[in-house]
Amino acid sequence: MTSSITCDLAAIACSVAIALWASEAHAQEPAARDPVAAEALFKAGRTLVKQGDYAAGCPKFEASLALNPSASTMINIALCHEHEGKIASAWEDYHRAIVLNRETAGEQRKRDLEDIAKKGIAALEPRVPKLVVTVEPAPEGLEVRRDGKPLPKAALGEALPADPGPHEVRASAPGHEAETQTVTLEEGKTATVKLTLRAGSKVEPDAKTGGGVPTWAWISGAVGIGLTGAAVGFLVDDLSAISALRENCREVRQGTYCNPGYDYAADNARKNRDFGLFVGLGSAGVIAIGAAIVGIATAGSAKEPARTAIALPWVAPDSAGATLVGSF
The missing domain is CATH 1.20.58 (Methane Monooxygenase Hydroxylase; Chain G, domain 1)
Known part of the structure; x- marks a missing residue:
């Protein structure tokens, strides 16, 4: 953002509110850059959260980021997630802020933003819950989803950061009965979900039709x-x-x-x-x-x-x- 934005941690913490950085937004086609509109949205967000209207203010930061990605905006979104309790999302946002900070103009400003992001990561590191997913056996065509999103096969058995709260894990494979489990993660703890796929011809009814063709x-x-x-x-x-x-x-x-x-x-x-x-x-x-x-x-x-x-x-x-x- 412009040089008029203060960069100390306290000032930024006062300018954020609750928001959700939806991961599916990353898959959408990026909007055309518009730094002027991004600056206006950022300032509008600051004004709204100062008035206590977090619900309206924090999405302004997200809209600003879509029009002009910057480390300072990403840090505000990280603090939004942290304030909401989505500490794994905030932890990821701080890491993204460090990457975006490479494009920040001015060496002093770049150092200040990097220092804020690193402090945020260090503070969240011990609090971030982790989830380990294992599937036995792992047949051909295995598909694993965590909260409806595909989980790569290489990620199985690894402790991956996730936000506190309930998460649904589902595994399926051709010729096997699908299995679904729900786990609730707590801050600073690692949970393990073990799924077992049993061979069988059972076919789950489609949610829209309720069954197969007679x-x-x-x-x-x-x-x-x-x-x-x-x-x-x-x-x-x-x-x-x-x-x-x-x-x-x-x-x-x-x-x-x-x-x-x-x-x-x-x-x-x-x-x-x-x-x-x-x-x-x-x-x-x-x-x-x-x-x-x-x-x-x-x-x-x-x-x-x-x-x-x-x-x-x-x-x-x-x-x-x-x-x-x-x-x-």
């Missing part, structure tokens, strides 16, 4: 595809019969004349039969596929009663179809 939906879909394929086969044979009739027969004044030796009755019967089967089986296939789509789309609703249905095909000499049976 078996009848897959069966109905398979039947529908089979019926549709058969219908297409009869359509091809029907077109073949029509083609043969056109090649060997023609309309004359006395009626229909066919080439000698050509079996008109057989192809004509085949044409009529194939067309009926095409319409019947095709309609049945559409019904069965439609039922499968409905079953898949509505699968897993925990509040709905179980539904079962299946398409049963039938074939007559000159037609075919399907009957949809089940409970809805």
